[in-house]
Amino acid sequence: MSSSQQSKDNRHYAVCPHDCPSTCALEVEKIDSQTIGRVHGSKDNSYTDGVICAKVARYAERVHHPERLMTPLKRVGAKGVGVEAFEPISWDEALDCIAERFKAIAAEDGSEAIWPYFYAGTMGWAHRGAAHRLRHAMGYSRQKETICVSIANAGWQAGVGAKRGVDAREIVDSELIVVWGGNPVHTQINVMTHIAKAAKKGAKLVVVDPYETPTARKADMHLMLRPGTDGALACAVMHQILKEGLQDQAYLERYSDFDSAVLEHLAAKTPEWAAGITGLSVEQIIAFARLYASTGKSYMRVGYGMSRSRNGASNMHAVSCLPVLTGAWQHQGGGALYGHGEIYKPMDAAYLHGLQLSDPKVRELDMSRIGPVLTGDPQDLGDGPPVKALFIQNTNPVIVAPESAKVRQGFMRDDLFVVVHEQMMTETAAMADIVLPATTFLEHDDIYTASGHTHLQVSKQVIEPLGECRSNHQVVSELARRLGVEHELFQRSALELVDQALANGDLPSSDEIHTMKGLDLAPDFEQAHCLNGFGHADGRFHFYADWAAQGDHSGTLPTLPDHAELTDETDSDHPFRLVTAPARTFLNSSFTETPGSLKKEKQPQALINPQRCEALGVSEGELVTLGNQHGEIRVAAKPFTGVQPDVVIVEGIWPNHAFVDGLGINALVSAEAALPNGGAVFHDTKVWIEKSG
């Protein structure tokens, strides 16, 4: 047998578990029962289409990382030091110790003093949701999931009324693709695969992003606006389209609540007005409006970038009005995609989250405010007890959460008992009292939905769990037993739970879905293009946003599309706006440990307009200090022409220790909750910059 034939035979279907809209179908080379080789994109999945990102192709570097956690550990030295402060213990010892402490804390301070805290290190529903099952069974504090999608969801919901959109495989038929507030070359490479197919047929690409990303470099038009000003740009584009009579009036009347008051409102939102806010030129705005209205086959891929601001929901809503104004939604290759959440509703996610056990009276803490929560902010704790224990799976809050100096201060508390279940000794794990070793997706089974495509996929274990690693579900089940809970959610296997959730929605079994390498749940054309109506009760798209329905009872967010002046604006002491964009070869905090990724990303860098570098007297590689009321960090400067003079970009959620002073980018980001219903404002930060002394 040739070696290439051998490698084909050894390929196992799996699904990428990472928090990425692409949720790629993979083929993993298995070398032996404990070892993987290269990872490839599967050709069998028409969205993945054989392409995956470089970091996952090199996944062997993560699975077989020499520092992968292999046994339970107990901290015997100082917090935050790392692996040398721990000594190995047995699983029984670890789980007994956790159960004992949790029982004692619940007895003394109430069960709400324990806060299971998780996010999307794995997107698999059975393992991701494990912490929820434990929380609801025990009455531990609930978690408001705000760190990623809550602002964007609110903005999209306000207009469209449902998380629904046009299949990205239609991009091949588009004449114009607008990537707005996303950088798919970094964050979901498959979008670029589909754009390349359309470009071959002459389609144009427009990118709206505050800096010249690799995606923007491929664009025919790049609108390099100031962060947090998308509402202004969208309004001026609508103004121009209406002024030139390029809207689809019949569509607007049939499918939206557009009326003469909206028309009048937009009549004031001139390109001149928006130019002053966005930093774009009047000509650019007019040229984009004309290009956008020139074809119904315009496909808008909406990213999260514009939403990670205090006015983010309003920006998202304003942008989502555009394909309605031109009637693009009606056409093959036209419309918009934010996410496909709605199509997966038949799967009973509530069952997997253990919602049947939940008590809505139990307090809910905002995950993005973990710093203020752990440092006892009354705004967060109210009359409730302080958090005395954390049980953490799938997330690394010591580096990814806002106001990270406060997060660290909270973790350093002597009276806080911390359990972290992890694959690596992250900076969060280094703060733990007990660290538990976790399997990777290649060592357990799970089911995956996607936001960027329409397949429901089941991934099965490819290799044996390494060392003593256990899955999230195993750990939570064993803890629940020790805490005295008897429930099927902790007695069945992960796939048995998945099968129940599938059966509850009349979907095929996990085995069937696995055998067919994914079940395509793509809705028909009418549904995907909202021709049967949008998600609101009246079936219309709403130019009038009902923010109160989503939690903004102060009336702060504008009802009609607009520029909401809520951002952390520059002032004489803070002349720059900071954007903390995703790095290409990291995935949030993951891969910040793999040699292949580190070699590419090198070090944290501040991309600063060359004029400003000159004024600051800094050249490439020299250290600059970025600061504001939350803290100061030092980072290497990189003169960069593709950014406005008052904007600075730092890519990647590097570990704090990668920065000169051991304090990373989120030391500068505020934990203020965005309207209407919370959300972290990662790209909405004023800073000053100085050459470091």
Ligand SMILES: Nc1nc2c(c(=O)[nH]1)N[C@H]1C(S)=C(S)[C@@H](COP(=O)(O)OP(=O)(O)OC[C@H]3O[C@@H](n4cnc5c(=O)[nH]c(N)nc54)[C@H](O)[C@@H]3O)O[C@H]1N2
């Ligand atoms: N390689 C890689 N892939 C990832 C991730 C990663 O860290 N690295 N993270 C994953 C996760 S969790 C998520 S949620 C997604 C996020 O995926 P995206 O939606 O692509 O990411 P964002 O972080 O929102 O930032 C995208 C772009 O928005 C731009 N941006 C910032 N502010 C604004 C603004 O006000 N207006 C506009 N128009 N643009 C703005 C940024 O400059 C950036 O280029 O990606 C996932 N995929």
Ligand SMILES: Nc1nc2c(c(=O)[nH]1)N[C@H]1C(S)=C(S)[C@@H](COP(=O)(O)OP(=O)(O)OC[C@H]3O[C@@H](n4cnc5c(=O)[nH]c(N)nc54)[C@H](O)[C@@H]3O)O[C@H]1N2
């Ligand atoms: N400055 C700045 N900060 C940001 C952002 C930004 O754009 N800028 N983006 C924000 C966004 S959108 C998000 S979603 C968050 C994400 O932040 P995180 O949730 O922290 O990100 P990840 O790196 O995806 O996952 C965290 C950890 O999960 C672990 N893990 C993976 N699989 C498993 C498993 O099966 N079991 C267990 N127990 N652990 C597992 C990984 O080893 C990893 O350390 O970061 C946010 N922070």
Ligand code: SF4
């Ligand atoms: S592009 Fe996203 S989903 Fe695909 S392999 Fe890379 S991280 Fe995973």
Ligand SMILES: [Mo]
């Ligand atoms: Mo995210």
